[in-house]
Amino acid sequence: MKIETYILLEDKDICVPLDGQDEIKRFTDSKEDLIVEDLLILDGTITFKHKNESIADFDNLDSINTLWHYxxxxxxxxxDEGYGQVYYPDLPLEITLEKKSKxxxxxxxxxxxxxxDIDIFLKEFYKASNKFIELRIFITDGKYDDNFKKSIKKLKKYID
Known part of the structure; x- marks a missing residue:
């Protein structure tokens, strides 16, 4: 299982994985409106790959911070309930999570x-979300914070 975050570099019209932190930082340093009214203004996508299956949508980029929250x-x-559903923050794309088996x-x-596998998914989700949190700290010089880090910490109790 692999979950990756990609950030849209609008000046180059390309999506860069979080491994390209320096390139992302150069781009965000040039943005005048990176944080507006306590919101991180940055577009991107999250991809999911497992064995021969993948979920990726580079055509419908959205607010990456909000997408991680969703x-x-x-x-x-x-x-909590065995089922979850939401739509992308700014697009009519439906995300669902449901149990296939125990x-x-x-x-x-x-x-x-x-x-x-649920356990594999949880571990990778936790790892990928923390990597995104690290990027947020890096590109904002630690000036941006919301409740996302607290939410992710709550996930720890579900992981072996």
Whole structure:
């Protein structure tokens, strides 16, 4: 299982994975409106890959910070109720998480479907979200904070 975050570098019209932190930092340093009214203004996408299945949408980029919040909320709904559903922040794209079996989940984004072991998904989600948190700290010089880090810490209790 691999979950990756990509950031849209609007000046180059390309999406860069978080491994390109220096390139992302150069881009965000040039943005005058990176943080507006306590919101991080940055577009991107999150991809999910497991075995031969993947969920990726580079055509419908959205607010990456809000997207991470939405995926996290869907995950908590799934953990509490066995099902979670939400739409992309600014687009009519439906995200769902549901149980396939006692040990597996189904993640879907519109017509893309991925089946994965729940424990594997949780561990990778936790790792990928913390990597995104580290990027936020890096590109804002620690000046941006919201409740996302607290939400992700709550995930720890679900991980072995």
């Amino acid at each position: 995926y996290t909320n869907v995950l908590f709904d799934f953990l 040990k597996e989940l189904i993640l879907s984004l519109e017509d893309q479907i991925l089946v994965c």
